[in-house]
Amino acid sequence: MRTLRTLGIVVERILDIVEDRADVKSPAVREGILCAVVINDRVTELIDIPAIQRIAEANRTLSCEHAEVID
Numbered sequence: 787m788r789t790l791r792t793l794g795i796v797v798e799r800i801l802d803i804v805e806d807r808a809d810v811k812s813p814a815v816r817e818g819i820l821c822a823v824v825i826n827d828r829v830t831e832l833i834d835i836p837a838i839q840r841i842a843e844a845n846r847t848l849s850c851e852h853a854e855v856i857d
Contacts, residue, residue: 791839791843793838793842808824808830817841820833
């Protein structure tokens, strides 16, 4: 039986929220990124949530002394 865990993603800022078709320009080149697409004439990397969950689970034993709290 799998234990449910909460995952939060912190971003510096949200530039925009759009609903559009994504024209995939390149596949992922690093872990945690699904692909690069062009949306509204801007190259945008789409994150791979399942990959980020796997990374978080693998690193869950890291000490909290490395965490940063942002107000």
